[in-house]
Amino acid sequence: MTLALNLDRKAQAAAVVHSHGVPHRRVEEWKYSDLKSALGEAGLGAVMAEWLVRDLPAGVELFDLAQPHPPAWVSAHVARPTQNVMNAASLALSAGGVALRVPAGATIGAPLKLDFTGAGHVRALLVLEDGASLTLVESVGVADFRNVGFEIVLGNNARLEHVRISPRDADAVLVEEISLHIPAGARYRGHFAGFGSKLARMELEIVLEGEGAAAHLSGVALLDGKRHSDVTTHVIHRHGNTNSTQLFKHVAAGQARAVYQGKVTVAKGADGSDSSQTAKALLLGDQSEADLKPELEIFADDVKCAHGAAVGDLDAESLFYLRARGIPESQARGLLLQAFLEDAIAAIESTDQRELVRTELLTALKGIA
Amino acid sequence: MLEIKNLHVAVEGKEILKGLSLSIQPGEVHAIMGPNGSGKSTLSYVLAGRDGYDITEGSILYNGENLAALPPEERAAKGVFLAMQYPVEIPGVTTMTFLKTALNSQRRQRGESDLDAVGVLKLVRAKAKALNVSEEMLKRALNVGFSGGEKKRLEILQMALFEPKLAILDETDSGLDIDALRLVAEGVNALRDPARAMLVITHYQRLLDYIVPDRIHVLAKGRIVAEGGKELALELEAKGYEHIVGQAA
Numbered sequence: 001m002t003l004a005l006n007l008d009r010k011a012q013a014a015a016v017v018h019s020h021g022v023p024h025r026r027v028e029e030w031k032y033s034d035l036k037s038a039l040g041e042a043g044l045g046a047v048m049a050e051w052l053v054r055d056l057p058a059g060v061e062l063f064d065l066a067q068p069h070p071p072a073w074v075s076a077h078v079a080r081p082t083q084n085v086m087n088a089a090s091l092a093l094s095a096g097g098v099a100l101r102v103p104a105g106a107t108i109g110a111p112l113k114l115d116f117t118g119a120g121h122v123r124a125l126l127v128l129e130d131g132a133s134l135t136l137v138e139s140v141g142v143a144d145f146r147n148v149g150f151e152i153v154l155g156n157n158a159r160l161e162h163v164r165i166s167p168r169d170a171d172a173v174l175v176e177e178i179s180l181h182i183p184a185g186a187r188y189r190g191h192f193a194g195f196g197s198k199l200a201r202m203e204l205e206i207v208l209e210g211e212g213a214a215a216h217l218s219g220v221a222l223l224d225g226k227r228h229s230d231v232t233t234h235v236i237h238r239h240g241n242t243n244s245t246q247l248f249k250h251v252a253a254g255q256a257r258a259v260y261q262g263k264v265t266v267a268k269g270a271d272g273s274d275s276s277q278t279a280k281a282l283l284l285g286d287q288s289e290a291d292l293k294p295e296l297e298i299f300a301d302d303v304k305c306a307h308g309a310a311v312g313d314l315d316a317e318s319l320f321y322l323r324a325r326g327i328p329e330s331q332a333r334g335l336l337l338q339a340f341l342e343d344a345i346a347a348i349e350s351t352d353q354r355e356l357v358r359t360e361l362l363t364a365l366k367g368i369a
Numbered sequence: 370m371l372e373i374k375n376l377h378v379a380v381e382g383k384e385i386l387k388g389l390s391l392s393i394q395p396g397e398v399h400a401i402m403g404p405n406g407s408g409k410s411t412l413s414y415v416l417a418g419r420d421g422y423d424i425t426e427g428s429i430l431y432n433g434e435n436l437a438a439l440p441p442e443e444r445a446a447k448g449v450f451l452a453m454q455y456p457v458e459i460p461g462v463t464t465m466t467f468l469k470t471a472l473n474s475q476r477r478q479r480g481e482s483d484l485d486a487v488g489v490l491k492l493v494r495a496k497a498k499a500l501n502v503s504e505e506m507l508k509r510a511l512n513v514g515f516s517g518g519e520k521k522r523l524e525i526l527q528m529a530l531f532e533p534k535l536a537i538l539d540e541t542d543s544g545l546d547i548d549a550l551r552l553v554a555e556g557v558n559a560l561r562d563p564a565r566a567m568l569v570i571t572h573y574q575r576l577l578d579y580i581v582p583d584r585i586h587v588l589a590k591g592r593i594v595a596e597g598g599k600e601l602a603l604e605l606e607a608k609g610y611e612h613i614v615g616q617a618a
């Protein structure tokens with residue numbers, strides 16, 4: 001019997017997990033997100049989390065990874081070997097997940113809604129074949145602990161817009177690793193809204209591997225209480241004439257902690273690569289914290305790379321201006337926070353999804369401002 | 370309408386206003402002139418309620434009410450308006466959204482009902498034309514990329530929209546060329562009203578050629594050192610501040 005997640009790959013992944021152990025704050029990449037302490041004695045567990053696709057749009061094919069006899073498009077891409085410990089854990093410790101495919105040339109009008117729920121580990125694979133186009137809306141349910149290993153494979157000239165919303169919760173530990181391969185002419189747009197939980201971490205590893213490949217990432221985090229949100233990205237320009245942009249805006253109130261770690265690598269020979277990285281955070285409380293760590297690694301000549309990070313407070317002069325025009329303080333603060341986040345939200349191309357994120361933000365803002 | 374008595378104001382522990390007294394009646398336009406560092410902006414900020422301006426002595430009564438006890442937004446709702454010397458730029462908030470939010474915030478505090486988007490738009494359009502504020506400006510982020518003249522015109526548009534009882538104009542002439550100055554002054558003059566008081570703060574006499582005040586007060590080192598009619602401006606222009614300030618000292 002052929003399994004979708006084959007046993008050799010699972011064994012390799014288990015070895016990676018075994019050699020690294022559960023990540024903790026003395027591991028450089030996990031310095032600001034101590035998973036080991038957040039999980040406590042329960043550890044990684046070995047339960048399978050659940051996935052749910054509501055209203056599969058016409059034209060999208062779905063395969064349940066817990067089932068035997070995967071079709072060729074699953075076998076070709078699923079469970080690539082990885083050295084990423086949590087990605088490996090999701091493979092080693094889960095019994096299944098979901099695989100989705102958009103055939104070559106298909107443009108799917110309706111958004112594909114994918115939910116992850118329940119505690120444990122789960123895998124996901126999304127394949128967009130050559131010239132296919134899709135909007136993926138990923139919704140992250142609350143759970144004591146969940147770890148999602150998500151592989152996205154784009155064909156030449158494929159287009160994917162991905163919107164992910166991570167919920168506000170005091171106790172949930174939510175970890176996800178997304179790995180993407182972007183070939184010639186393909187474009188990925190990812191938008192990540194996070195409202196913070198006990199520990200929330202999303203890792204993105206993106207390889208731009210063909211002429212004209214592009215990745216545009218943007219995100220907002222709005223955190224209060226003791227909530228945490230960590231966005232860790234690694235964009236690798238493996239091929240020349242590729243483009244990546246990143247714009248992350250984070251707001252932390254109370255004792256919340258917002259983390260952005262973004263690394264851009266331009267490989268040898270990837271001339272003509274163009275990348276930009278901007279991360280900004282506003283701290284609203286004496287005990288709130290933002291850790292912004294943009295990083296560049298350049299091995300090519302003739303590249304254009306820009307990065308910047310800034311942490312600040314709401315501008316007192318702007319606040320006074322709004323109040324002097326009759327806008328009450330909490331409303332004025334809300335307006336300034338909204339203004340701060342606006343360009344990261346405006347980056348969402350689909351109007352429906354942009355408004356969805358905006359609505360969620362406005363609701364969360366009422367509690368924070 | 371406005372009664373300032375023996376006002377002492379400190380900023381970060383340093384006394385800037387040192388016993389300023391001033392009285393303005395409805396319908397009057399008063400000008401405050403003074404050299405740099407005399408305390409002109411401090412006066413405008415303390416009237417509007419900016420944080421960090423501590424009243425250590427004296428009082429400000431506005432229609433019989435202790436103004437200092439009110440947060441800035443309540444002062445605005447009660448009819449105090451400060452046209453700022455340096456209007457702030459707020460990327461991410463369109464000018465129109467800002468105007469609507471501000472107008473309705475003031476109305477709500479006065480117990481009036483909100484105006485809907487169409488109602489606000491009509492009102493704004495009606496006032497914007499005379500001040501040469503274009504539709505395009507209203508769609509842009511608040512003050513972002515506006516020229517000096519555009520920013521000041523937008524301040525006066527707000528004044529026209531909010532219909533304040535007491536309007537304070539802080540260095541409204543700064544950064545304006547003569548055409549822009551004339552346009553802004555015409556906008557201000559159109560708002561002169563028997564029920565409205567205005568306090569025009571300026572370094573230079575030229576603004577007062579266009580907005581002719583009923584009374585001029587000269588501020589130096591935190592105190593009013595000279596007072597008079599509109600002719601005082603010409604005297605200041607001719608002889609300089611040193612002359613008058615020196616006489617008073």
